[in-house]
Amino acid sequence: SQLNHSIDNNFYPLGSCSMKYNPKICDWVGNQPAFNLVHPEVPQALAQGTLGALYTLQAYLKDLTGFCAVSLQPAAGAHGELAGMMMIRAYHQRQGNTARTEVLVPDSAHGTNPASAAMCGFDVVEIKSNERGLVDLNALRAALSDRTAAIMLTNPNTVGLFEEDILSITQMVHEAGGLCYYDGANLNAIMGRAKVAHMGFDVMHLNTHKTFATPHGGGGPGSGPVAANEKLEPFLPKPTVEQRPDGTYWLNHDRPDALGQLKLFYGNTEVLLRALAYLVCYGGDGLREVSEKAVLNANYLKARLKETYHEPFTQTCMHEFILTSRHQRADNKDINTMALAKRLMDYGFHPPTVYFPLIIPEIMMIEPTETESKETLDRFVQAMVQIADEAKTQPELVLNAPHTTPVKRVDEVAAVKQLDLNYFANYAQGAGN
Structure with a gap:
């Protein structure tokens, strides 16, 4: 059961989703x-x-x-x-x-x-x-x-x-x-x-x-x-x-x-x-503090990562921010944001939102929320910096990620085009085989 990622057991920095701890x-x-x-x-x-x-x-x-x-x-x-x-x-x-x-x-x-x-x-x-x-x-x-x-x-x-x-x-x-x-x-x-x-x-x-x-x-x-x-x-x-x-x-x-x-x-x-x-x-004061900490956490991560990854917009962010893999692609054109996100899974983190919004190429959108500690944020930074180094020195390690999950790369295009909506069709197909 611990192979199922959840907010309760690890960091879930899915941008534009506010994946905060549920009291x-x-x-x-x-x-x-x-x-x-x-x-x-x-x-x-x-x-x-x-x-x-x-x-x-x-x-x-x-x-x-x-x-x-x-x-x-x-x-x-x-x-x-x-x-x-x-x-x-x-x-x-x-x-x-x-x-x-x-x-x-x-x-x-x-x-x-x-x-x-x-x-x-x-x-x-x-x-x-x-x-x-x-x-x-x-x-x-x-x-x-x-x-x-x-x-x-x-x-x-x-x-x-x-x-x-x-x-x-x-x-x-x-x-x-x-x-x-x-x-x-x-x-x-x-x-x-x-x-x-x-x-x-x-x-x-x-x-x-x-x-x-x-x-x-x-x-x-x-x-x-x-x-x-x-x-x-x-x-x-x-x-x-x-x-x-x-x-x-x-x-x-x-x-x-x-x-x-x-x-x-x-x-x-x-x-x-x-x-x-x-x-x-x-309460009112507590909700204000929630937002202040959400913004603080996002700006802390952005400040720690902006030298390693490309920062499209340099002004102070609010509760989330975007980076891209431009620097990593400059070293190796085969490296892209999807590969970096998949490699992050090997470090035990849920990947951030990728390729959205569509206005910036190779985007990753990161939202830490207010409920994550500085220790967790620092572990995430360490993983992201390490992955950037791997992309330069061991690109195949990144390109073939994830390595530790039961399911590796899935065909995401097929998942969109061939909807799997019920159990019975799969069961009948399996029985026929």
């Missing part, structure tokens, strides 16, 4: 019979504890983000993102802005951004990054028109840099008649330091599995709460949890402009309870 107290809360034995169709009067907890979570998320309203319905980050774009579409339809068919998406964005926009019927317009890895304001200005419905942004962006012109960006989009969507993938970098609504965004989703460790991995379940300002609040997925004057809680389905219900019952309740436990355990 076991949060699992304990989510597993309490008082919560997990509540039947989803029980009368609301008999589920006041659960509804009260969800109401409190909504309040905490509103305070954290600066928005006035939250829906806990979406079942994953991308699900929340889709909900947010559906809200933007509904808003423009209500305003009679049927000509607003374009959504602007930076070239460094997560792949779900253009996918969510396209699923809502929008045309996606890519905005180029400038030489500093930030949104090119001239490119943005040229793309804005009376067809612009929205812009989708992550801040910090996907190369780990804070969009320093964010107020200008959101102002430009609003002046053009568009709305601003915030992808909450990188919220772990700014908790307690900045509120998303104050940057000028209209709607966002949060990834509880990333930011609030609910936990991450295993294919689910997840949760992607959506937060919105007054302009978009009427379109939030229903039901929302409300409190009556007498202090009791209820599920408000009487929201005529809402998208409808995206998930049965209350949403993924046990995941949401873990998020609430995480927020309560840390």
Whole structure:
């Protein structure tokens, strides 16, 4: 079982994923019979504890983000993102802005951004990054028109840099008649330091599995709460949890402009309870410290590795950063980022994200999170430096890695093109052989 890599047993620096330690107290809360034995169709009067907890979570998320309203319905980050774009579409339809068919998406964005926009019927317009890895304001200005419905942004962006012109960006989009969507993938970098609504965004989703460790991995379940300002609040997925004057809680389905219900019952309740436990355990000051340590750890690693690997952007990063294998490829053109990542597995580390985002060749994206110690970070640095030396002096050792894992190189192209979706087909094929 120890051959299965997990957050609990070693470093997991998967960029743009926030693979932080999952506090076991949060699992304990989510597993309490008082919560997990509540039947989803029980009368609301008999589920006041659960509804009260969800109401409190909504309040905490509103305070954290600066928005006035939250829906806990979406079942994953991308699900929340889709909900947010559906809200933007509904808003423009209500305003009679049927000509607003374009959504602007930076070239460094997560792949779900253009996918969510396209699923809502929008045309996606890519905005180029400038030489500093930030949104090119001239490119943005040229793309804005009376067809612009929205812009989708992550801040910090996907190369780990804070969009320093964010107020200008959101102002430009609003002046053009568009709305601003915030992808909450990188919220772990700014908790307690900045509120998303104050940057000028209209709607966002949060990834509880990333930011609030609910936990991450295993294919689910997840949760992607959506937060919105007054302009978009009427379109939030229903039901929302409300409190009556007498202090009791209820599920408000009487929201005529809402998208409808995206998930049965209350949403993924046990995941949401873990998020609430995480927020309560840390508190406001603790969440601020979480983000500060995440940024500190990333900058420490970057400072230690920037002489060994190529550093595309030299400014201070936020919670994650990117390097490339340019130096190693200059010595041996057969060496690439994939080979370096595979070799890292022999040192007991999960590889970082590689070849994403697509704006830089041979990229590796590293996110240490706040829960790793300096000793762990130093071991990672030592391994990365050693691998760089091996690439120069023993290239075959790197090119043929990994050497210590039960499974070596897999055919990743075949894995994408030939989907293996069920056990029974494999069993039948094996029986036939």
